[in-house]
Amino acid sequence: xxxxxxxxxxxxxxTKDAILNTARKMIREGGVDSVSMRKIAQEIDYSxxxxxxxxASKEEIIGALCEMAGDRLEIYMKAVDTSLPIPHRLVELGMxxxxxxxxxxxxxxLLFTYLANPPQTPGEPTTPHCSFLFLLQTVQxxxxxxxxxxxxxxxxxxxxxxxxxVHGMAMLQITALQHAPFPxxxxxxxxxxxxxxxxxxx
Numbered sequence: 542x543x544x545x546x547x548x549x550x551x552x553x554x555x556t557k558d559a560i561l562n563t564a565r566k567m568i569r570e571g572g573v574d575s576v577s578m579r580k581i582a583q584e585i586d587y588s589x590x591x592x593x594x595x596x597a598s599k600e601e602i603i604g605a606l607c608e609m610a611g612d613r614l615e616i617y618m619k620a621v622d623t624s625l626p627i628p629h630r631l632v633e634l635g636m637x638x639x640x641x642x643x644x645x646x647x648x649x650x651l652l653f654t655y656l657a658n659p660p661q662t663p664g665e666p667t668t669p670h671c672s673f674l675f676l677l678q679t680v681q682x683x684x685x686x687x688x689x690x691x692x693x694x695x696x697x698x699x700x701x702x703x704x705x706x707v708h709g710m711a712m713l714q715i716t717a718l719q720h721a722p723f724p725x726x727x728x729x730x731x732x733x734x735x736x737x738x739x740x741x742x743x
Contacts, residue, residue: 557595559585564602569647610648617641618675627683628737634676635707635733642711676700689740
């Protein structure tokens with residue numbers, strides 16, 4: 542916590558963190574529907590009315606958790622070296638996405654089942670903090686440099702296809718197949734490499 546904050550400000554931040562951590566725990570144990578302002582107040586031994594000093598509603602709390610999950614996903618995506626050649630970078634972006642899901646299961650599920658601000662138009666795709674744009678920008682760079690050759694689809698359509706693949710991998714790996722004795726990382730990488738190689742074929 543920032544040491545420059547006043548004691549009052551530190552108390553405020555501690556209480557806010559307690560609210561978010563409690564809501565996250567409730568979601569992990571019982572899903573989004575298990576969250577309520579009354580239950581959170583009871584859990585942290587706080588006045589229910591006092592919670593509204595921090596968040597106006599349950600939805601605002603969940604929205605804050607989505608934003609935090611989006612921040613974490615963005616960190617994973619930004620960790621991919623932008624100096625990598627386009628095909629390698631696309632594969633690594635996909636692997637980073639799946640890694641985030643595996644290492645942050647509850648946050649990933651929350652992020653993609655309860656988006657606070659879903660996309661409004663196909664021309665402006667967004668996840669919290671525009672994590673999708675890392676992929677979109679890389680695909681557009683691939684088109685501009687001639688690596689990706691497609692007369693039928695634009696950067697958004699190609700990015701959607703890539704996103705659908707990695708999202709499916711992630712969801713299967715953390716839900717139906719989470720306990721399966723399967724070499725996920727190797728197969729995921731091979732699948733992405735095949736997809737990216739196909740983008741280079743006219």
